[in-house]
Amino acid sequence: xxxxxxxxxxxxxxxxxxxxxxxxxxxxxxxxxxxxxxxxxxxxxxxxxxxxxxxxxxxxxxxxxxxxxxxxxxxxxxxxxxxxxxxxxxxxxxxxxxxxxxxxxxxxxxxxxxxxxxxxxxxxxxxxxxxxxxxxxxxxxxxxxxxxxxxxxxxxxxxxxxxxxxxxxxxxxxxxxxxxxxxxxxxxxxxxxxxxxxxxxxxxxxxxxxxxxxxxxxxxxxxxxxxxxxxxxxxxxxxxxxxxxxxxxxxxxxxxxxxxxxxxxxxxxxxxxxxxxxxxxxxxxxxxxxxxxxxxxxxxxxxxxxxxxxxxxxxxxxxxxxxxxxxxxxxxxxxxxxxxxxxxxxxxxxxxxxxxxxxxxxxxxxxxxxxxxxxxxxxxxxxxxxxxxxxxxxxxxxxxxxxxxxxxxxxxxxxxxxxxxxxxxxxxxxxxxxxxxxxxxxxxxxxxxxxxxxxxxxxxxxxxxxxxxxxxxxx
Numbered sequence: 001x002x003x004x005x006x007x008x009x010x011x012x013x014x015x016x017x018x019x020x021x022x023x024x025x026x027x028x029x030x031x032x033x034x035x036x037x038x039x040x041x042x043x044x045x046x047x048x049x050x051x052x053x054x055x056x057x058x059x060x061x062x063x064x065x066x067x068x069x070x071x072x073x074x075x076x077x078x079x080x081x082x083x084x085x086x087x088x089x090x091x092x093x094x095x096x097x098x099x100x101x102x103x104x105x106x107x108x109x110x111x112x113x114x115x116x117x118x119x120x121x122x123x124x125x126x127x128x129x130x131x132x133x134x135x136x137x138x139x140x141x142x143x144x145x146x147x148x149x150x151x152x153x154x155x156x157x158x159x160x161x162x163x164x165x166x167x168x169x170x171x172x173x174x175x176x177x178x179x180x181x182x183x184x185x186x187x188x189x190x191x192x193x194x195x196x197x198x199x200x201x202x203x204x205x206x207x208x209x210x211x212x213x214x215x216x217x218x219x220x221x222x223x224x225x226x227x228x229x230x231x232x233x234x235x236x237x238x239x240x241x242x243x244x245x246x247x248x249x250x251x252x253x254x255x256x257x258x259x260x261x262x263x264x265x266x267x268x269x270x271x272x273x274x275x276x277x278x279x280x281x282x283x284x285x286x287x288x289x290x291x292x293x294x295x296x297x298x299x300x301x302x303x304x305x306x307x308x309x310x311x312x313x314x315x316x317x318x319x320x321x322x323x324x325x326x327x328x329x330x331x332x333x334x335x336x337x338x339x340x341x342x343x344x345x346x347x348x349x350x351x352x353x354x355x356x357x358x359x360x361x362x363x364x365x366x367x368x369x370x371x372x373x374x375x376x377x378x379x380x381x382x383x384x385x386x387x388x389x390x391x392x393x394x395x396x397x398x399x400x401x402x403x404x405x406x407x408x409x410x411x412x413x414x415x416x417x418x419x420x421x422x423x424x425x426x427x428x429x430x431x432x433x434x435x436x437x438x439x440x441x442x443x444x445x446x447x448x449x450x451x452x453x454x455x456x457x458x459x460x461x462x463x464x465x466x467x468x469x470x471x472x473x474x475x
Contacts, residue, residue, distance in 0.1 A: 035439050035440050035441070036437055036438075036439060036440070037101055037103060037104060037437060037438050037439070037440050037449060038097070038100070038101060038437055039087055039097060039101065039104075039434055039435060039437075040101075040104065040436055040437055040438035040449050040451065041433040041434040041435060041436040041438075041451075041461055042083065042086075042087050042098075042104060042105070042434050043104055043449060043465065044411050044415065044433060044434070044461065044464055044465065044468070045083055045086055045087075045407050045408075045411055045434070046083070046104060046105065047465060047468040047469070048407055048410055048411040048414065048415070048468060049079060049083075049407065050473075051146070051414070051468050051471045051472075051473065051474070052139050052142060052143050052146070052410060052414075052474070053139055053142055053474030053475075054079065054135070054136075054139045054403075054406075054407075055075065055076070055079060056474060057135035057136075057138050057139050058075035058078055058079055058132070058135050058403075059073050059074075059075030059076065060075070060135070061075065061131040061132060061134060061135040062074035062075045062078065062121075062128075062131060062132075063075075064131075065117065065120055065121065065124070065128070071109075072107070072109040072113060074117055074121075076106070076109075077109050077113065077114055077117050078117070078121075078132070078400065078403070079403070080095050080098050080105065080108050080109070080114075081095055081114065081400045082400050082403035082404045082407065083098060083105065083404070083407070084097060084098055085381055085382040085400055085401060085403075085404035086381065086404035086405075086407050086408055086426070086434075087430060087434055088430050088434075089382070090382055090384055090385070090387065091387040092111065092114050092115060092118065092387065092388075093111055095108055095109070095111070095114055096108075096111070103440050103447060104449070118388070118393060118396055118397075119393065121396050122390060122392035122393040122395070122396050123392070125392060128396070129395065129396075129399065132399050132403075133227070133230065133231070133399070136231065136402070136403070136406065137230060137231045137232075139406075140202075140204075140231060140232075140233075140406070141233045142474065143410045143413070143414065144233070146414060146471055146472075147410075147413045147414055147417075149417075150198075150199070150413050150414075150417040150422075151413070152193050152194065152195045152196065152199070152201075152202075153236070153241075155196070156241065157240075157241050157242065157243055157267075158193060158232060158236050158241060158242050158243070159193070159194040159242075159243045159245060160191050160192070160193055160194070160204060160225075160228045160229075160232075160242065160243065160244050160245070161191065161192050161194055161201075161245045161246070161368055161370070161371035161374070162189065162190070162191045162205075162221060162224055162225065162228070162244065162245070162246045162250060162371075163189075163190060163191075163192075163246070163247060163249075163371045163372075163375060164187055164188070164189050164190075164215055164249060165187070165188050165189075165190055165375050165378065165379070165383065166179050166181060166183060166185065166186075166187055166211075167185045167186045167187075167188060167383060167384075167385060167386055168183050168184065168185040168385060169184055169185035169186065169211070169385065169386065170385065173186075173386065173388075173389050173394070174389060174390050174391045174394075175208075175209075175210040175211075175391050176210070176211055177210045177211035177212040178211060178212055179211040179212065180212075180215065183211075184211060185211045185385075185386075186208060186209065186210065186211050186386060186394075187209045187210065187211050187212070187213045188206055188207060188208050188209055188383075188398065189205075189206075189207045189209060189213075189220050189221065189224045190203060190205060190206045190207075190224070190374075190375070190378065191203070191204050191205035191206075191224050191225070191227070191228035192204065192371055192374040193228075193231075193232075194245075194367075194370055194371070195409070195413070197296065198422065198423070199409075199412065199413060199422050199423060200373070200374070200377065200408070200409050200412065200422075200423060200424075200425070201370065201371075201373070201374045201377075201409060202405060202406055202409035202410070203374075203378070203401075203402040203405045203406065204227070204228040204231035204232070205224045205225075205227035205228040205231065206398040206399070206401070206402055207220060207223055207224050207227070208386075208391060208394055208395045208398055215248075215249040216248075216249050216250075216251070216252050218252040218253075218254035218255040218258070219254075221246065221249070221250050221252075221255045222254070222255060222258050225244055225255075225258075225259075228244075229242065237265050237266075238265045240263075240264075240265055240266065240267045241265070242265070242266055242267065243266075243267040243268065243269060243364075244259060244266065244267070244268045244269070244270075245268070245269045245270070245365065245368045245371075246269075246270050246271060246368075247271040247368065248271035248272060248273050249271070250270045250271065251270050251271050251272040251273055251349075251350065253316065253317065255270070256268070256270055256317065256318050256321065256350060257318050259318075259352075260318030260319065260320065260321065260352065263318075263320060263352050267351070267352060267353055268350070268351060268352055269349055269350075269351045269353070269361070269364060269365045269368070270349060270350050270351070271347070271348070271349050271365070271368075272323065272348040272349055272350050273348075274346055274347075274348055277312055277313050277315075278309065278313050278323070278325070278348055279346070281309040281310075281311060281312065281313040282307075282309060282325050282327070282346060282348075285307045285309060285325075289307050289308075290305040290306070290307045290327070291305060291306050291307065291357075291358060291359050292304070292305055292306075292359065293305060293306050293326060293328070293359055293362055293363070294359045294360070294363055295363075296363065296367075301328075303328055303329035304326060304327070304328035304329070305326070305327055305328075306324060306325065306326045306327075306358050306359055306362045307324070307325055307327075307358070308322060308323065308324050308325075308358050309323050309324075309325055310323070317350070318352075320352050320354070321350050321351070321352060322350065322351050322352065322353070322354070322361075323348065323349075323350055324348070324349055324350075324351065324358050324361055324362055324365075325346060325347070325348045326346070326347050326348075326362055326366075327342075327344040327345065327346050328344060328345050328347075329343075329344060329345070330343075330344070330345045349362075349365045351365070373425065376425065377405065377408070377425050377426050378401065378405060380425070380426045380427050381401060381404050381405055381408065381426050382397070382400065382401040382404060383401055386398075405426075408426050408429065411464070411468075412424070412429075414467070414468060414471065415463075415464035415465070415467045415468045416460070416464055417467075419460065419463075421433070421460055432456075432457045432460075433457055433460065433461055433464075436451055436452070436455050436457065436458070436461060437451075437452070438450055438451045438452070
């Protein structure tokens with residue numbers, strides 16, 4: 001009897017010990033559930049579309065592409081793609097996750113219908129792009145008006161950052177080529193409106209270019225700037241209420257000259273390459289002419305100084321241009337360049353702003369680094385790769401990406417104004433807000449989404465929804 005009972009007791013102890021040491025609870029999984037809604041937090045984006053009037057504007061803009069007796073509105077199809085990208089999708093087929101939740105996102109077109117619309121828009125070329133961009137510009141003006149003090153123009157000036165983005169291609173797509181970073185793909189040029197330290201930013205231009213497109217191509221910078229300015233309300237075309245910022249890729253005679261021709265209403269802050277002439281001028285600056293650089297809080301920036309240079313360094317450049325240089329101790333481990341001097345890293349930029357101390361102008365230009373955050377957000381929102389083959393198709397995809405980024409910027413600006421979530425990047429918004437599940441409850445003729453009480457950000461979601469609901473409906 002002892003021989004029988006011993007192993008049984010051992011097995012029972014082993015099972016009990018396994019239960020005690022398990023790191024996660026064991027649950028059984030089965031299908032067939034009802035009433036649960038995935039990606040329920042996406043209702044924040046849906047409500048943003050409704051209150052901004054983006055659905056009406058895009059529907060009207062794409063009306064010429066609606067075929068007789070068509071079931072699905074082309075504008076709704078395009079917005080569904082933008083919503084899917086905003087929620088983390090990276091191809092046309094990802095609209096299927098919206099199709100699975102009709103109670104939140106409504107009827108969604110089939111994959112073949114979506115593909116046919118993208119092909120039709122791509123075949124229309126500039127006409128379709130102009131229609132989409134005009135609708136976005138119209139809605140942007142309304143959103144900024146609704147946002148009031150949270151809008152990016154409350155400081156009296158709108159700042160537009162232009163920068164290039166390398167998009168790697170893993171197959172042989174049209175115009176894909178070797179890039180300057182020895183990768184293979186495309187090199188779009190994008191522009192973003194900076195929301196400052198209290199917000200994120202929103203895209204206002206995206207020009208698709210081959211991977212071997214130059215960083216200093218003036219014609220591309222001019223085209224991108226024109227598209228960006230067309231997205232802004234017309235009141236920013238007077239009194240220098242718009243600032244264009246670029247890195248040294250924009251520091252060409254042609255682009256700076258184009259900006260200078262519009263200096264009556266346009267300001268610029270453009271990075272410059274340290275040439276031999278500029279390097280010689282920097283070495284000739286007396287020690288007394290250097291001013292301590294500053295931080296955003298007004299404190300002195302340790303180990304950094306700025307000065308303005310003139311003379312031969314300005315020869316051949318636009319009238320009214322100022323050249324400001326910064327020297328700074330490099331970060332530990334940083335490699336000095338041949339253009340650096342005395343163990344200090346040198347950077348330079350040009351501006352036409354004449355009524356501000358050079359330390360403030362240098363700080364303003366240094367804050368152009370926020371464009372890198374916008375690019376990181378774009379990569380996480382449909383720009384990891386270009387999913388289609390033809391250039392015209394991928395240019396439509398860039399417009400879809402911009403629509404998604406617009407929604408990801410407008411929703412926090414309208415609904416999360418006084419919350420730290422206003423500064424959350426797309427990945428964090430998805431993880432904490434959009435991915436939240438909810439229970440769909442039908443009572444009478446009304447439907448409710450009930451988010452889990454224990455979800456840490458349920459209060460953020462419900463408060464944001466209530467704030468959006470209080471906004472006036474579009475005219």
